[in-house]
Amino acid sequence: MSIRIGILGYGNLGRGVECAVKQNDDxxxxxxxxxxxxxxxxxxxxxxxxYSINDILNYKDAIDVLILCGGSATDLPKQTPEYAKxxxxxxxxxxxxxxxxxxxxxxxxxxxxxxxxxxxxxxxPGMFSLSRVYADxxxxxxxxxxxxxxxxxxxxxDAIRRIEGVLDARQYTIPVPSSLEAVRNGETPxxxxxxxxxxxxxxxxxxxxxxxxxxxxxxxxxxxxxDYDTTVHFISQEELDKNHSGIPHGGFVIRNGKTGxxxxxxxxxxxxxxxxxxxxxxxxxxxxxxxAAYRMGREGMCGCKTVLDVAPAYLCRQSNDQLRQxxx
Amino acid sequence: MSIRIGILGYGNLGRGVECAVKQNDDxxxxxxxxxxxxxxxxxxxxxxxxYSINDILNYKDAIDVLILCGGSATDLPKQTPEYAKxxxxxxxxxxxxxxxxxxxxxxxxxxxxxxxxxxxxxxxPGMFSLSRVYADxxxxxxxxxxxxxxxxxxxxxDAIRRIEGVLDARQYTIPVPSSLEAVRNGETPxxxxxxxxxxxxxxxxxxxxxxxxxxxxxxxxxxxxxDYDTTVHFISQEELDKNHSGIPHGGFVIRNGKTGxxxxxxxxxxxxxxxxxxxxxxxxxxxxxxxAAYRMGREGMCGCKTVLDVAPAYLCRQSNDQLRQxxx
Numbered sequence: 005m006s007i008r009i010g011i012l013g014y015g016n017l018g019r020g021v022e023c024a025v026k027q028n029d030d031x032x033x034x035x036x037x038x039x040x041x042x043x044x045x046x047x048x049x050x051x052x053x054x055y056s057i058n059d060i061l062n063y064k065d066a067i068d069v070l071i072l073c074g075g076s077a078t079d080l081p082k083q084t085p086e087y088a089k090x091x092x093x094x095x096x097x098x099x100x101x102x103x104x105x106x107x108x109x110x111x112x113x114x115x116x117x118x119x120x121x122x123x124x125x126x127x128x129p130g131m132f133s134l135s136r137v138y139a140d141x142x143x144x145x146x147x148x149x150x151x152x153x154x155x156x157x158x159x160x161x162d163a164i165r166r167i168e169g170v171l172d173a174r175q176y177t178i179p180v181p182s183s184l185e186a187v188r189n190g191e192t193p194x195x196x197x198x199x200x201x202x203x204x205x206x207x208x209x210x211x212x213x214x215x216x217x218x219x220x221x222x223x224x225x226x227x228x229x230x231d232y233d234t235t236v237h238f239i240s241q242e243e244l245d246k247n248h249s250g251i252p253h254g255g256f257v258i259r260n261g262k263t264g265x266x267x268x269x270x271x272x273x274x275x276x277x278x279x280x281x282x283x284x285x286x287x288x289x290x291x292x293x294x295x296a297a298y299r300m301g302r303e304g305m306c307g308c309k310t311v312l313d314v315a316p317a318y319l320c321r322q323s324n325d326q327l328r329q330x331x332x
Numbered sequence: 333m334s335i336r337i338g339i340l341g342y343g344n345l346g347r348g349v350e351c352a353v354k355q356n357d358d359x360x361x362x363x364x365x366x367x368x369x370x371x372x373x374x375x376x377x378x379x380x381x382x383y384s385i386n387d388i389l390n391y392k393d394a395i396d397v398l399i400l401c402g403g404s405a406t407d408l409p410k411q412t413p414e415y416a417k418x419x420x421x422x423x424x425x426x427x428x429x430x431x432x433x434x435x436x437x438x439x440x441x442x443x444x445x446x447x448x449x450x451x452x453x454x455x456x457p458g459m460f461s462l463s464r465v466y467a468d469x470x471x472x473x474x475x476x477x478x479x480x481x482x483x484x485x486x487x488x489x490d491a492i493r494r495i496e497g498v499l500d501a502r503q504y505t506i507p508v509p510s511s512l513e514a515v516r517n518g519e520t521p522x523x524x525x526x527x528x529x530x531x532x533x534x535x536x537x538x539x540x541x542x543x544x545x546x547x548x549x550x551x552x553x554x555x556x557x558x559d560y561d562t563t564v565h566f567i568s569q570e571e572l573d574k575n576h577s578g579i580p581h582g583g584f585v586i587r588n589g590k591t592g593x594x595x596x597x598x599x600x601x602x603x604x605x606x607x608x609x610x611x612x613x614x615x616x617x618x619x620x621x622x623x624a625a626y627r628m629g630r631e632g633m634c635g636c637k638t639v640l641d642v643a644p645a646y647l648c649r650q651s652n653d654q655l656r657q658x659x660x
Contacts, residue, residue, distance in 0.1 A: 020591070022593075023591055023592055023593050024591065026593075027472050027473050027591070028472055048593050100660065103656055103657070103660055104653070104656055104657055107656055124660055129660045131466070131470075131601075133659060133660045134466070134644055135603075136659055137644050137645070137647070137648060137655065137659050138459070138462070138644060138647065140648065140659065141620040141623075141644075141647035141648045141649075142459075142613075142616045142617050142620050142647075143616060144355050144356055144649070145355050190606070263348070263351055263352065263355070263608075263609060263612040263613065263615075263616055264351055264609065264612055265350075265351050265354070265376050268608075269607075269608035269609040269612055270608050271605070271606065271607045271608060271609075271612075271613050271616075272604075272605070272606040273459075273604075273605055274602070274603070274604045274605075274606075275463075275602070275603050276600075276601075276602045277599070277600070277601055277602075278518070278599065278600040278602075279597075279599045279600075280591075280596075280597035280598050280599060281591060281592065281597040281599075284591040284592055284597055284599075285470075285591065285599050287591075288470045288471060288591055288599075289470050292469040292470050295469075310656060310660055311644070311660075312643065312644045312645040312652070312655055312656075312659070312660065313643050313644075313645055313652070314643055315640065315641050315642055315643045316462055316465050316466060316469075316639070316640045316641075317465070317640040317641055319465070319466065319469035319470075320465060320468065320469045321469075321472070324640070324641070325432070327465065327640055328431055328432055328435055328638060328640075329431070329432055331461060331464050331465050331468065331640070332428065332431055332452055332457045332461045332638055332639075332640065
């Protein structure tokens with residue numbers, strides 16, 4: 005029997021989950037739920053119904069796991085605790101500072117309903133968190149580093165688009181090669197924000213816009229750009245569409261640690277991702293954790309979990325026997 | 333209260349565990365057990381007793397977790413099921429083909445005693461297995477590759493030392509750079525044994541030994557060398573001791589997978605290790621899993637586990653709240 009997946013929210017992430025479910029033959033997409041008019045939404049799958057979010061409780065028994073594909077700013081803080089009352093739920097909540105509060109809300113709802121809610125699933129938080137935790141547990145005497153990129157930051161791109169005279173923009177976050185290299189070589193430098201990443205911006209300006217003023221506004225924008233070495237390129241909309249329409253991302257988690265009675269040995273653990281599509285990869289992680297939620301639920305577990313609480317075997321379509329025979 | 337660790341077997345791995353325990357301030361080394369005469373064994377720690385393995389059952393209540401540091405060929409198949417009757421146990425059993433049988437034996441003993449036994453802990457099997465399993469679960473439509481090295485293979489070094497006229501030897505396993513590069517670039521080639529690794533041997537020959545004959549014997553040795561491009565260097569014992577006395581190792585686990593409705597996107601997940609000391613790193617992994625065994629045991633779990641069955645949070649000295657606040 006397939007695991008019946010529901011998707012709530014059909015943007016890039018929701019569409020990514022739709023694609024991921026198709027690749028997992030122990031799953032089926034049961035329904036997509038939307039705040040839009042369901043009749044207006046065209047999805048990739050044939051023969052999968054689209055329903056209004058207002059009717060979602062009618063489908064409680066038709067969905068094994070509901071994957072929440074909304075945003076962390078306003079959608080997930082409400083939706084995840086709300087729907088954990090009725091479904092096993094998975095979200096990609098990524099506001100690091102607010103994870104403890106979100107966890108508490110989801111935990112309360114999920115414990116009351118007997119459901120599983122797995123939050124902050126994706127690659128950071130998510131796979132990068134796992135890498136940091138494993139490496140820290142193994143090499144307690146060490147330093148770890150996370151570099152992001154080369155990849156598109158949606159938040160920074162949006163910030164540029166809000167500047168007067170800007171029609172469109174794409175911002176890439178890029179690790180500083182010399183810092184990345186030093187860390188990879190086992191060094192443990194103290195790195196400032198500026199020494200870790202640079203920012204490269206491709207901007208489409210309105211005709212007659214004041215380009216030097218836009219460039220200055222970008223480079224001096226607090227939090228987003230002021231602490232970084234930033235490069236700004238003005239290009240045409242055609243060029244942006246042609247060369248910068250993808251949503252690639254990735255990064256590196258590296259820990260260097262010492263062992264030995266006199267700390268005489270150095271070890272480097274590195275985990276890296278190179279992703280053609282940030283939302284599709286995040287969707288793949290969400291989908292694997294949907295399988296885990298389903299299995300943990302069947303074993304009678306409930307409450308809120310993060311990737312740190314989920315034993316890896318739960319993620320796999322293979323049985324534990326198969327995993328031990330072929331994957332260990 | 334500290335987790336009281338016992339070490340059984342005091343070779344390179346046992347000494348590595350001794351060093352690792354010192355780095356974890358929630359643990360203490362309670363005792364070392366040996367098959368040798370305990371009075372003859374000098375360990376690094378002061379004020380830690382060394383006992384004969386024959387007396388180990390006298391210390392059942394003084395040890396929380398027993399870390400078994402023997403070999404996979406003859407020690408662990410007997411020791412792990414035997415001592416799982418009395419202790420939470422951790423081993424680094426690495427004969428991949430025999431893991432299912434070993435698991436069954438340890439599971440039976442540990443379920444009967446109510447103890448936890450975590451087997452096949454280290455980096456391969458161990459952290460590399462975890463990387464393969466996570467990556468496979470996330471990108472089901474993909475191919476994965478494991479490259480080992482550059483590092484010393486103890487088994488291959490021993491095989492060379494058994495050849496007539498050889499006094500000492502050290503063998504390095506080395507990934508083929510062009511293959512590693514292709515896989516890192518997202519390609520999914522079919523690679524033969526020869527295309528994945530080369531073998532480099534440093535050999536000290538007896539005076540007057542027939543060097544060309546030794547070289548041929550090495551290169552044609554079935555299983556060990558015949559399927560590889562092998563280089564042999566004859567050097568002096570002094571040079572071997574000076575430049576090849578370390579036990580470095582490492583390697584790469586890489587998975588390339590496709591996502592998207594038409595499989596239009598490619599993703600690369602890479603996990604790599606660069607280790608100054610193979611046994612000390614393995615010991616660090618064993619020690620982290622000793623913490624997990626202790627905690628899982630306190631929660632009432634029992635039976636045999638592998639790294640695939642252990643939720644990452646159990647490995648960490650931090651509380652779950654701290655992990656969510658700082659590591660997620």
